[in-house]
Amino acid sequence: MAKLNVNGKVREFSADEGTPLLWVLREQLGLTGTKYGCGLAQCGACTVHIDGVPTRSCVRPASSVKATEKIVTIEGLSPDGSHPLQKAWVALDVPQCGYCQSGMLMAAAALLKAKPNPSDADIDAAMTNICRCGTFNRIRAGIKAAAKGGDMKSASLDIQHIALANEVTKS
Ligand code: FES
Numbered sequence: 001m002a003k004l005n006v007n008g009k010v011r012e013f014s015a016d017e018g019t020p021l022l023w024v025l026r027e028q029l030g031l032t033g034t035k036y037g038c039g040l041a042q043c044g045a046c047t048v049h050i051d052g053v054p055t056r057s058c059v060r061p062a063s064s065v066k067a068t069e070k071i072v073t074i075e076g077l078s079p080d081g082s083h084p085l086q087k088a089w090v091a092l093d094v095p096q097c098g099y100c101q102s103g104m105l106m107a108a109a110a111l112l113k114a115k116p117n118p119s120d121a122d123i124d125a126a127m128t129n130i131c132r133c134g135t136f137n138r139i140r141a142g143i144k145a146a147a148k149g150g151d152m153k154s155a156s157l158d159i160q161h162i163a164l165a166n167e168v169t170k171s
């Protein structure tokens, strides 16, 4: 049996050479928070961290990950959903269908670790994931709020923009 270090635990798996890490996480280890979208390293739904680096697990063979490398999935981001990004996501109602959001959170968490106070350009460069529901404005607002220690006012410009658009539609 091969071994992986996932969310702080050593886990065993058995898979053919070339099997993507995503399938080992989901089907053998039961970590179904990480999603399959495109399978082509395009959408980012499958993003996990490997030694802190956001990685698209749909194209990374599990056999290429050493047992000493630390994998973190959405289940391991915080023990109880209390990561500052998760709190901001809830406060700002970021998700719509939710399918892309595990990958978004993992990409955003890696960004904040590297750049605790990211600029719009930093967010644009790091957040290359795709959301079919178009939650990009709120994702940006959530990252800014988390970067400011949960200050939701720091996110308000983007949300006001949405609120204003709603007012215009009603009038
Ligand atoms: S499923 Fe991996 S990038 Fe889309």
Ligand code: FES
Pocket (backbone or CB within 6 Å): 095, 096, 097, 098, 099, 100, 101, 130, 131, 132, 133, 134, 135
């Ligand atoms: S919230 Fe639906 S795809 Fe992003």
